[in-house]
Amino acid sequence: MRTEVTLQGLQAALSPVRLARKSIGFVPTMGNLHQGHIALVREAKKYCDVVVVSIFVNPTQFGAGEDFEKYPRTLEADSQLLADAGCDMIFAPSVQQVYGNKPQLTTVQVDDIANDLCGKSRPGHFTGVATVVTKLFNMVQPNAAFFGEKDWQQLAVIRHLTTDLCFSIDIIGVPIVRDENGLALSSRNGYLSSEEKQTAIQIYQTLKMVEQDIKSGQTDLDAILQRGRDYLASKGFVVDYLEARTPDLKPVTDSQQDMVILAAAKLGSTRLIDNLHIKGIH
C-alpha cells in the first residue's frame, strides 16, 4: 500500500492503473478510521480492482465552533487499518493541496436536500461536502465511490450532485456498522465519556421504537416521532431532529411507505447522528 500526499503523486500512481484499464474504487474519509470505514473499503474491494482511500479533514464542511481543530488526525493507526483491509493507496493531501494558494471562489451547491435536517443546524456544511467531493472526484477520477449510510443525507446529496454534474461514477451506499450495543460507529464516539457512551445507544433504541410503532400499524407519524423526541430528551439528549423522510429525502405522505427515520442529537458537546431505513408495506 502506498501513501500519496500530493495530487501529482496521486496521478502518477494512478496513471498505470488507468492504462491497465483497471477499475478504481474510491473511499473518501476524514481519517480517524473505524470499522464503518473498513466496511467501505471491503465493499470497494469487491467492486473494483484498485481501492484508493482519501484521508482529508476538510475545513470547509466544519462550521464556526465545530470540531475542525480538535478532529483527531491519526494517520499512522489509519494506515495500519487500511493496509490490513486491503486498501491499495492512501491519498492524504494537505489543505493547501486541495484548496491551493489562490482564494477559492467556486462552490458546489445542492439545493433543497442540503438545507433540510443537518443542513438546518449546520449552515454551509453540505456545500463544503459537495465542493470537496467534487474536487476529490476530479482528482481521483474513480469508477465507483463508496459512502456510509450513517450519513444518509450526505449520501443523498452526493448521489444528486453526481447525477446533476454528469459524473461517470457509481455511488455505492454501504450499511451502517454498529457496535454490540447498537451504537452506530462514528469518529465522534471517541468524544463520549463512558457514561455518555452508555446513554448514546438510546438513539438506536429510539429509532427501533419508532420502527416498532410504525410496523404495529400506528398511523400518526407525528405523534410517534414526538414520543421519540421526548424519550431522547428524557435520557439527557438535546434533540436536533427526529424526522421521517423518503429514502431520497422527500416528505413522507403515508405512514406505511418506504422511509428513513433520521436522528441528530447532542450528548454533552458531542453531536451524534443515526438513521434507520424502514421498508414500506406498500
Place this chain on the structure above:
Amino acid sequence: MRTEVTLQGLQAALSPVRLARKSIGFVPTMGNLHQGHIALVREAKKYCDVVVVSIFVNPTQFGAGEDFEKYPRTLEADSQLLADAGCDMIFAPSVQQVYGNKPQLTTVQVDDIANDLCGKSRPGHFTGVATVVTKLFNMVQPNAAFFGEKDWQQLAVIRHLTTDLCFSIDIIGVPIVRDENGLALSSRNGYLSSEEKQTAIQIYQTLKMVEQDIKSGQTDLDAILQRGRDYLASKGFVVDYLEARTPDLKPVTDSQQDMVILAAAKLGSTRLIDNLHIKGIH
C-alpha cells in the same frame, strides 16, 4: 465527422479515442457558428488529436426576458462549417440529455468575479455557465478546452472553476475574431439591422480610444472611461458598463498596468460585449 446527440453515443464514440491515448480538445458552443468559433476549432486541432464541439443552447444561462427561445438553432449550417474546419465530432445533446428528468438541485457557483460586470446585469448567468460547463467537462472529459476571449469574463470564471474544482483540463483562451470593420464576431450580431451593424463598430472604436488615451500617458482612468461611455451613449448605445480590470478581473490600481477594458452596451434590443487587452508598461 460524426454527430452524437446522447451521452451514451458520445461516450461510445470517445472510448476508442481514450484507449488509443489520443488527446481530446473540446470546444463548447451554443451553435449558430461563425469564424470566431472556427478559430477555436482550429486552435483545438493544433493542440489535440481529436476535436469535439458541443452545440447546446443552455437554458440556465439565459435570464428572464433574454433570447433563449429565439436564439438561432442552425445545426445543418454549423455541421458544414465544422466539417470544413476539421472538427472530428459534434455533440449536440437535447436539454433532457443534459439536465435529465429529475429536478436539478446542483449548481456550481463562482463568487466575486461572476458577480461583477455582466454578472450584475445578468443575475444567475454565470452560475448557469459554470454549471453547464462542469457537466460538459464531465461528459466529454477532455484534455483541453477552448474558449473565446470575447467572453473574457466567462473565460475567467471557467479558469477559476477548473482550478478550484481540480479538473485536469487545460483551459485555452483564443483571441477575438473581428470583421473587417473591427466588430467582434458574435452570434448576436445577426440580430442587428444593417444600420445598427454600422453603429456597432463604435464599441471597438471606443476601446481603441481608451487604449490610446492610456498609452498617451493619461492617468485619470475614471475620466478616460467616462469619456468612452459618453461617446457610446452619443452614438445611440445604452451602456451597461465600460470598465477596466486586471486580466483576472481584479480592480485596476495603476493606469499603466496590464489591464483589460471591457464593454457591454445595448443597441436597440441587442446586447453586445467586447473587450481589449492592453499590455501594461510596467
